[in-house]
Amino acid sequence: MAPPLEISIPSxxxxxxxxxxxxxLYNITLRLPLRTFVxxxxxxxxxxxxxSLTSLVSxxxxxxxxxxxxxxxxxxxxELTENRRVGLERYLRAIAENxxxxxxETSVWRTFLNLPSSSSAxxxxxxxxxxxxxxxxxxxxxxxxxxxxxQVWLDLHRExxxxxxxxxxxxxxxxxxxxxxxxxxxxANAKKCLMKASGLxxxxxxxxxxxxxxxxxxxxxxxxxEVRRRRDLLGxxxxxxxxxxxxxxxxxxxTQSSGGNGAGNGSIGPTQQQDKKALLGPQIxxxxxxxxxxxxxxxxxxRELDNEGVLQLQKQIMEDQDLNVEELAKMxxxxxxxxxxxxxxxxxxxxxxxxxxxxxxRVNMKVDIARKRAGNIS
Numbered sequence: 001m002a003p004p005l006e007i008s009i010p011s012x013x014x015x016x017x018x019x020x021x022x023x024x025l026y027n028i029t030l031r032l033p034l035r036t037f038v039x040x041x042x043x044x045x046x047x048x049x050x051x052s053l054t055s056l057v058s059x060x061x062x063x064x065x066x067x068x069x070x071x072x073x074x075x076x077x078x079e080l081t082e083n084r085r086v087g088l089e090r091y092l093r094a095i096a097e098n099x100x101x102x103x104x105e106t107s108v109w110r111t112f113l114n115l116p117s118s119s120s121a122x123x124x125x126x127x128x129x130x131x132x133x134x135x136x137x138x139x140x141x142x143x144x145x146x147x148x149x150x151q152v153w154l155d156l157h158r159e160x161x162x163x164x165x166x167x168x169x170x171x172x173x174x175x176x177x178x179x180x181x182x183x184x185x186x187x188a189n190a191k192k193c194l195m196k197a198s199g200l201x202x203x204x205x206x207x208x209x210x211x212x213x214x215x216x217x218x219x220x221x222x223x224x225x226e227v228r229r230r231r232d233l234l235g236x237x238x239x240x241x242x243x244x245x246x247x248x249x250x251x252x253x254x255t256q257s258s259g260g261n262g263a264g265n266g267s268i269g270p271t272q273q274q275d276k277k278a279l280l281g282p283q284i285x286x287x288x289x290x291x292x293x294x295x296x297x298x299x300x301x302x303r304e305l306d307n308e309g310v311l312q313l314q315k316q317i318m319e320d321q322d323l324n325v326e327e328l329a330k331m332x333x334x335x336x337x338x339x340x341x342x343x344x345x346x347x348x349x350x351x352x353x354x355x356x357x358x359x360x361x362r363v364n365m366k367v368d369i370a371r372k373r374a375g376n377i378s
Contacts, residue, residue, distance in 0.1 A: 005096045005113070006031035009089040012074075012081055013040075022075040026088055030113060032158070039114050043074070046088055052108040053095075061103055063094030099166055099189070148210035153230070156207070160200035160237060167193035167244050188309050190248055195309075195316050197241055202323070204234055 008029050016022045026046075028039045050065045066087030074081040095103045103109060167190045174186035212227055302310055 007089070007092045007096050009085050009092070012085055014075060015042075024074040024081055024084075026085060028092065028113070037114075041112070043068070043084065043088075045112065046091070049108060049112045050091075053103050053106060056106050056108065057102045059102075061091070061095055062098045062100070063091045065091055097169070099169065148207045150211065153204060153207050153211070156200055156204055157230075157233060157237075160197050160204065163193045163197035163200065164237065164240055164244065167191075167197065167248075171244065171247055187248065188305055190244075191305060192309055192312060194241060194245055194248065195312055197237075199316060199319065201234065201237060201241065202320075204237075208234065 009026050010029055011027045013025050013027065014022055015025050023042050025040045025042055028041060030037055030039065046065060047068070050061065054060050066084045069080055072080050074084060095109070109115075170186045170190035170193065174183050174190065177183040177186055208227070208230055302313065305313060
């Protein structure tokens, strides 16, 4: 996923050269989580971008490009310049803020906005690809190792912020939805984004832990101030994620309580409900206590998820369990190492006691011989 961008075109300038006719340059301001910069483009650059995106992606961009004027020029018409500036800003924001990321994931988009595309960015992109593959295979440990690279860590942080941003957008759409299906889809998409963000936060914590331990060993990849800053970024991200999760649950409870017997209550459709019942198993009534083979009742976390969402939630829970098992295994290995060290120490102490016992026996023998000689003398 491309970094979450805040794009605006606050101003324009008129470029005049001796070799070309005057033309308008649009100052595109891009605000990333860590920096802000400006890119200047002319209208023909936007036309080339639109043509490339249309050819690379099966669907056109979510907003139309302002039409070309054949009778006026922006160099002589401030009104046309302002209208085109507003239209181009709307065009870029529609691509940057749309939940569909196909246009943002193209190299044409990154090249147009001068986003990082050097070898370091390429290696970070490759690492992100490996990270996603590791998540799909359930290998959470490798993801933490990949996040130990400072540049990849920043890329993953932008990815995580993008997921939180998308979740907030989906929750807003759900709150304003007027149909049951729209409410369900927006709520399910928001929970998917929150689950992905939670997984990325775990990877970022593991990567920052490895970076901190490396700094303590003298492998200076990050300074102490940068480590503190990144730890603060993670803390604020956790607060934002927790707030969005509470908002999602509150919206679900509010929608269900206001819906009555299912009219406009945000519940899933009959077909989806049947699919979920087939996936989760029949919900049977059972007495208190655990019944072997009985399915677990649905909870707030799974009620509004479709099959794919339930599967992703299950993978996330399994990854968390794997991490807990790894931590437990580390503690068990540590206890074993301590036990082996104690055994070695006991064996050394026993050997020293045996040697001392031998020395005592030799001294007793010498004392007996000396007594016998003393008795013969007397």
